[in-house]
Amino acid sequence: MTTVFIKGLGLIGSSLVRAIRKQHPAYKIIGCDTEKETCSYALEHKLVDHITADLIGAQTADFIILATPVDEIIKDLRQLANMPLKRDVIVTDVGSTKQKVLKAALPLQNKGITFIGGHPMAGSHKTGVTAGRADLFENAFYFMIKTNAADPAYLQLQELLQATKVKWLLISAEEHDQLVGQISHLPHVIAAALVNQTQNFFADSPLGMRMAAGGFKSITRIASSDPTMWSSILQSNSAIIVQQLERYINELNKIEQAIVQNDHEQIFSFFESAKHSRDKLGPKKLGQLPDFFDLFINIPDRIGSIASITQLLAFNKISLVNIHILEIREDIDGVLQLTFMREEDRLKAEKLLTQKNYVVLRRD
Structure with missing residues (x-):
């Protein structure tokens, strides 16, 4: 019997479990999570067959999925390298950054264990095990990171997660971190900064934040994301995010100077260029990227x-x-x-x- 061990039964982990259960009802699924309520829910709703403490259940698994924050994934990979695992086990993760994760997986790979870095580009405003859904990742890109893993291992992982109906994309760890840093990590920093700055600006105004609706809510929606998760992401992709922040600040400085100098042409160009680029975004042009x-x-x-x-x-x-x-x-x-x-x-x-x-x- 094929056994799947998954650590982290939040939104992403529990959604993967639901998809695996849908496609492979006979597979044995062992879960692990630090929250007792989450574990109880997963057992009660038959998302998993067993719950184990920490990584103990990984020793008998054919697939090991790490679906926790990046800093915890790194610690678990180091621990797995010192544990007796099945020789043909496939280990993967769903972390939002990949270079540090790949580095942490080297001791595991040096022992002959297959590791495939992964990252599904999907999520939800809801969090936790109760928010998980088998179709959460449908039509989303699922990055698989280029490693020394044999081609059959990639195919086995894709077959395991077939019910997710994702679009698989093989990419290097460096390219991945640059890409998600710009289109995901930087926007989260910007959204959080805008909310904080607006809150401070309206500190003495009872109407300020109450009036913030429409465009403000749309542009800052992602600022409601889990602070623990995003603290981990920023620390694991810090060098790239700092570079991108500097470039973004430079763009703000440019438009600030244009406003100060009343440079109509530069201001118009600023918005025209953004509109032109933004209007080209969309599922038809980007291969069905998930959207709301x-x-x-x-x-x-x-x-x-x-x-x-x-x-x-x-x-x-x-x-x-x-x-x-x-x-x-x-x-x-x-x-x-x-x-x-x-x-x-x-x-x-x-x-x-x-x-x-x-x-x-x-x-x-």
Whole structure:
């Protein structure tokens, strides 16, 4: 019987477990997590067959998946190198940075153990074992890092995770860290900095943060991410992030000078260039990168309006990722932003809500 050991049963880990269980119901899955409640939930809902303390369960596994923060992954790889493991075991991780992880895996590889660095480029606003879902990674890119692992090992890992329906992409650790540093790590730093600066700016204003909606909420949404996870990511990819921060600060300095000098041409060019590049983004041009799909509707400003909508969607088994009240004014309808993981869910919701006489303002 094939045995899978996974450490870390949060959003990513539990989603992988659900996908593995869906594709390989006969596989034995051993879980490990520091949170007792998480372990109890995983056992109760049959996500895993057994729970073990720390890495003990890894000794009998055919696959070992490390789905914890990067600093913990590094510690576990070093510990695994000193443990008796199956000779043909495949070890992988889902960490957000790869160069330090690959370095930590060298002692393991020197013992002849196969290690494949991995990173699924997907997530959710929700966290924890209860938020996991088998289709979380559908159509997302899943990076596999080029190592000395034999080709069959890559194929075995892909077969194990077949139900995730990801798009596999082989890449070097260096290229990976540069790429995610720019499109993921830097934006998280910027979003958090903007929220902190805005909070400080409005420290003496009772209306300031209450009025922050629409564009501000959209651009800072990722600032709600797990601080523990992002502290680990920034420390593990520090050199690259510092370089990218310096370049970003340089861009801010340029536009600051243009504003000071009232340089209309430079200011216009700043926004025109950004618009041109941003408009080229999208699933059709980037190979179905995962995205969120928003629906904006008018709702009456009265008690129970939002509950009626969410209950209607739940009854029809339409899953919401997030919900925002963008604007509520006395005696005027509110604007409700509904966010979906899949476009098909948004289309179903739009049709259903339109039939119930809700007014759809726009789709993003």
